[in-house]
Amino acid sequence: xxxxSDKIKSVLTDLGLSLLSIIxxxxxxxxxxxxxxxxPLDAYSALYIGAFxxxxxxxxxxxxxTPLILTxxxxxxxxxxxxxxxxxxxxxxxxxxxxGIVGFYFTSLPTIIHLPFAIxxxxxxxxxxxxxxxxxxxxxxxxxxxxxxxLNYIAMALTINYGINLFKETGRPATPRIMKSAAMFxxxxxxxxxxLKDLPLSDLFSQxxxxxxxxxFLAVIAAVILWYLLFKxxxxxxxxxxxFNPDGAEYGGIKASKSIITVMFISGAVAGxxxxxxxxxxxxxxxxxxxxxxxxxxxxxxxxxxxxxIGVILGGLLxxxxxxxxxxxxxxxxxxxxxxxxxxxxxxxxAALQVFKVYLAKRKAKGGVE
Amino acid sequence: MPxxxxxxxxxxxxxxxxxxxxxxxxxxxxxxxxxxxxxVGENGAGKTTLMNVLYGLYEPDGGQIFYEGNExxxxxxxxxxxxxxxxxxxHFMLVEPLTVTENIVLGSEPRxxxxxxxxxxxxxxxxxxxxYGLFVDPEAKxxxxxxxxxxxxxxxxxxxxxxxxxxxxxxxxxxxxQEIDELFDIFKSLKEQGxxxxxxxxxxxxxxxxxxxxxxxxxxxxxxxxxxxxxTKEDVAELMxxxxxxxxxxxxxxxPGEEIFKIxxxxxxxxxxxxxxxxxxxxxxxxxxxxxAGVEGNGQSELIEAIxxxxxxxxxxxxxxxxxxxxxxxxxxxxxxxxxxPEDRQKRGLIMDxxxxxxxxxxxxxxxxxxxxxxMQYDNIAQYTEDLIEKYxxxxxxxxxxxxxxxxxxxxxxxxxxxxxHDPEFLIASQPTxxxxxxxxxxxxxQIIDRRDDGxxxxxxxxxxxxxxxxxxxxxxxxEGEIVDVxxxxxxxxRELGKxxxxxxxxxxxxxxx
Ligand SMILES: Nc1ncnc2c1ncn2[C@@H]1O[C@H](COP(=O)(O)OP(=O)(O)OP(=O)(O)O)[C@@H](O)[C@H]1O
Ligand SMILES: [Mg+2]
Numbered sequence: 001x002x003x004x005s006d007k008i009k010s011v012l013t014d015l016g017l018s019l020l021s022i023i024x025x026x027x028x029x030x031x032x033x034x035x036x037x038x039x040p041l042d043a044y045s046a047l048y049i050g051a052f053x054x055x056x057x058x059x060x061x062x063x064x065x066t067p068l069i070l071t072x073x074x075x076x077x078x079x080x081x082x083x084x085x086x087x088x089x090x091x092x093x094x095x096x097x098x099x100g101i102v103g104f105y106f107t108s109l110p111t112i113i114h115l116p117f118a119i120x121x122x123x124x125x126x127x128x129x130x131x132x133x134x135x136x137x138x139x140x141x142x143x144x145x146x147x148x149x150x151l152n153y154i155a156m157a158l159t160i161n162y163g164i165n166l167f168k169e170t171g172r173p174a175t176p177r178i179m180k181s182a183a184m185f186x187x188x189x190x191x192x193x194x195x196l197k198d199l200p201l202s203d204l205f206s207q208x209x210x211x212x213x214x215x216x217f218l219a220v221i222a223a224v225i226l227w228y229l230l231f232k233x234x235x236x237x238x239x240x241x242x243x244f245n246p247d248g249a250e251y252g253g254i255k256a257s258k259s260i261i262t263v264m265f266i267s268g269a270v271a272g273x274x275x276x277x278x279x280x281x282x283x284x285x286x287x288x289x290x291x292x293x294x295x296x297x298x299x300x301x302x303x304x305x306x307x308x309x310i311g312v313i314l315g316g317l318l319x320x321x322x323x324x325x326x327x328x329x330x331x332x333x334x335x336x337x338x339x340x341x342x343x344x345x346x347x348x349x350x351a352a353l354q355v356f357k358v359y360l361a362k363r364k365a366k367g368g369v370e
Numbered sequence: 371m372p373x374x375x376x377x378x379x380x381x382x383x384x385x386x387x388x389x390x391x392x393x394x395x396x397x398x399x400x401x402x403x404x405x406x407x408x409x410v411g412e413n414g415a416g417k418t419t420l421m422n423v424l425y426g427l428y429e430p431d432g433g434q435i436f437y438e439g440n441e442x443x444x445x446x447x448x449x450x451x452x453x454x455x456x457x458x459x460x461h462f463m464l465v466e467p468l469t470v471t472e473n474i475v476l477g478s479e480p481r482x483x484x485x486x487x488x489x490x491x492x493x494x495x496x497x498x499x500x501x502y503g504l505f506v507d508p509e510a511k512x513x514x515x516x517x518x519x520x521x522x523x524x525x526x527x528x529x530x531x532x533x534x535x536x537x538x539x540x541x542x543x544x545x546x547x548q549e550i551d552e553l554f555d556i557f558k559s560l561k562e563q564g565x566x567x568x569x570x571x572x573x574x575x576x577x578x579x580x581x582x583x584x585x586x587x588x589x590x591x592x593x594x595x596x597x598x599x600x601x602t603k604e605d606v607a608e609l610m611x612x613x614x615x616x617x618x619x620x621x622x623x624x625x626p627g628e629e630i631f632k633i634x635x636x637x638x639x640x641x642x643x644x645x646x647x648x649x650x651x652x653x654x655x656x657x658x659x660x661x662x663a664g665v666e667g668n669g670q671s672e673l674i675e676a677i678x679x680x681x682x683x684x685x686x687x688x689x690x691x692x693x694x695x696x697x698x699x700x701x702x703x704x705x706x707x708x709x710x711x712p713e714d715r716q717k718r719g720l721i722m723d724x725x726x727x728x729x730x731x732x733x734x735x736x737x738x739x740x741x742x743x744x745x746m747q748y749d750n751i752a753q754y755t756e757d758l759i760e761k762y763x764x765x766x767x768x769x770x771x772x773x774x775x776x777x778x779x780x781x782x783x784x785x786x787x788x789x790x791x792h793d794p795e796f797l798i799a800s801q802p803t804x805x806x807x808x809x810x811x812x813x814x815x816x817q818i819i820d821r822r823d824d825g826x827x828x829x830x831x832x833x834x835x836x837x838x839x840x841x842x843x844x845x846x847x848x849x850e851g852e853i854v855d856v857x858x859x860x861x862x863x864x865r866e867l868g869k870x871x872x873x874x875x876x877x878x879x880x881x882x883x884x
Contacts (some may be wrong), residue, residue, distance in 0.1 A: 122564050187713065233745055234735060234741040234744050234745065234746055235744065235745060237741075238477070244721045245717075248717065248720060248721045248722075250700060251678075251680060251718040252721075252732040252735070253699070253702075253704050254701075298454070
């Protein structure tokens with residue numbers, strides 16, 4: 001018997017189940033497309049072509065999945081420690097806003113200092129924003145769902161209502177544009193750099209409307225780091241122990257309060273990086289509406305990725321593809337409501353799948369233990 | 371075809387395979403109508419699995435089941451219940467905030483209109499409880515009644531659904547000696563009324579007292595079915611284990627050294643903030659085993675949780691090697707070379723979703739060689755796990771399988787392996803052999819005595835009077851949160867302890883604590 005075969009099998013079943021829920025969602029979606037007199041086949045082929053049909057489509061799918069991977073991670077990590085982080089939205093806003101301020105305020109820093117500074121500042125502030133509900137939970141037993149929801153509202157008020165207002169004179173609902181030195185590298189500009197322009201794909205990347213930027217790679221790196229943290233480090237061991245069985249963890253001398261605060265700080269910082277990337281890589285200023293509900297979609301991304309960091313990358317790519325392909329679907333005449341509905345169906349069936357899985361596990365456990 | 375006419379149940383060639391484990395391997399079990407049949411075997415022998423197959427919880431991979439002469443196909447517990455098969459699980463499946471009556475009728479309630487017909491329900495419950503001598507308080511909430519009463523509720527529940535064949539999975543593991551006697555009276559009256567009983571146990575004394583016939587499983591196979599009157603306890607033990615087993619503890623006289631652990635005037639509250647431990651003072655010496663005897667629920671759990679850093683105390687203090695450790699947390703206490711086998715292995719002792727190698731380092735996971743600079747050293751851990759699994763004979767799946775897939779007794783052995791492997795100088799053992807088979811009890815007892823002879827102090831809590839009596843050097847009797855007496859184990863017996871434990875002052879006064 002191969003000791004890894006069971007593990008691989010269980011990962012495959014998980015993946016299979018996720019895939020199944022997507023297929024069911026698409027099938028149910030056809031019913032709604034019929035209502036619009038369009039052919040579902042045309043609609044879905046538009047979806048596919050929009051997301052994967054060309055080099056540009058694929059690259060922009062990656063671009064759209066970037067913030068979703070990050071918010072998905074910000075939900076998945078605390079989930080493993082038994083916490084439900086509804087606050088990725090607020091953490092994203094705080095991170096993005098901070099990066100936006102740092103990005104325009106310092107006018108004469110070289111990129112090598114300015115960009116990392118803006119990224120780290122954004123992640124740090126967002127980390128504090130996530131850590132705060134952690135502290136409230138650990139010290140005062142305030143439920144993290146309540147605390148994070150409240151902090152979402154406060155973050156919106158602080159950044160959008162109050163923060164952007166400070167810069168009314170720009171004439172648009174945004175902070176001033178960031179300095180070039182704080183902008184994230186965009187692949188569209190590859191052929192402007194001496195060394196990179198000789199790379200094989202640089203021509204393809206230089207075609208218009210390519211939006212992929214550095215943050216996608218930061219997101220993938222973040223996922224790998226979190227995977228390592230969760231499954232290879234002592235901290236990760238403790239987090240998972242607390243998540244599975246707080247009483248057992250306490251017996252094992254693990255301080256739940258320390259784990260809770262740490263995990264919430266880290267996930268806040270990761271959600272913050274989503275906002276940082278939108279500001280420094282996509283919009284070049286902190287704008288009203290740039291959060292686009294990423295924090296909440298992140299919950300679905302985390303669930304479809306089975307709260308496993310690598311699964312979350314896949315989940316983020318799926319939702320990125322739905323968003324990118326959804327545009328093409330709209331161009332082909334499907335109302336945007338239907339596009340949103342299909343995305344909602346995917347979320348719905350993924351959630352239903354989780355309930356089903358819990359049921360399965362219960363049924364198994366009923367017989368499995370003594 | 372069933373093999374004999376008077377068999378109410380005949381399970382033939384049952385096979386059940388889990389990934390990597392053949393839990394049942396062509397098992398045969400035939401039960402006569404109206405008998406009490408004991409199912410015994412080592413931990414992981416496949417007893418629970420076989421009963422889960424019978425109750426429709428598991429689909430067997432092979433074999434046939436005949437019930438009352440007909441072959442049956444059980445797709446779920448509903449099918450089993452319809453046939454008249456009922457099961458009382460070891461972990462009760464009751465709804466805590468509901469009343470006894472509500473729990474019993476749940477799922478098949480008598481109704482008047484849309485409402486629960488309380489009157490009929492209570493009448494039915496009363497009828498059953500009187501008929502079989504199953505005393506329950508119909509209006510009490512589950513969360514407020516004793517474990518013994520909860521079990522009676524489970525029994526009434528199965529009878530209410532018309533059970534003729536009742537399955538009990540280790541029903542006595544969680545009961546006090548008095549409750550066990552009561553349960554056996556219930557068994558007898560069930561039998562008189564024509565019911566058939568299958569029960570699983572690890573206690574051979576119980577097998578001899580109550581059963582008519584015995585079936586022995588070993589490593590998934592049915593070894594033999596014998597008439598109880600034809601065999602001795604030793605015979606059964608040998609059938610189970612495949613070798614001779616020492617049923618009595620063999621130990622030499624203790625050789626106590628200086629004091630290692632001392633409790634002074636300890637007061638602890640329970641979960642409802644009522645006093646549970648009242649002004650207890652105790653001391654344990656190096657090289658001795660101090661047993662705590664008492665009916666469960668008299669403050670033992672709170673006492674142990676307090677001194678292991680898992681529960682806040684109200685007042686008092688405790689010292690280890692003369693060092694005040696009253697305010698130490700669980701981790702700090704562990705680091706003082708204190709080992710702790712907790713009474714509830716599933717709640718405290720294990721992370722059920724972790725695999726064996728993650729569980730076997732719980733509490734030591736941040737120490738070398740398991741962890742270095744904050745990185746887990748899984749290669750070292752795997753090596754370590756392999757050694758311990760072998761040394762402590764933890765069976766049923768390798769180090770990558772989750773603790774929840776182990777049989778109950780093997781879960782216990784996993785904890786024992788972990789706690790004994792860090793040279794403890796003070797060992798706190800709560801119900802160390804609960805749910806463990808005879809062979810492993812022998813092994814665990816020997817381990818405890820070895821630790822003692824190595825000079826460790828041991829504090830032992832057990833609901834099993836014979837265990838306390840045979841292992842301990844001194845015995846402290848706890849009643850309603852107070853230590854009523856401390857006796858030399860060699861100078862007392864079950865009768866005297868029994869009296870002290872229930873609060874009736876014994877005539878004999880043992881030596882006092884100080
Ligand atoms: N759900 C499961 N998944 C995988 N393996 C299992 C599962 N349930 C039981 N096993 C394995 O099957 C074997 C038989 O287990 P079972 O629980 O029937 O033993 P048992 O005789 O009841 O032991 P105990 O006396 O310790 O309760 C064990 O090796 C156990 O590890
Ligand atoms: Mg069992």
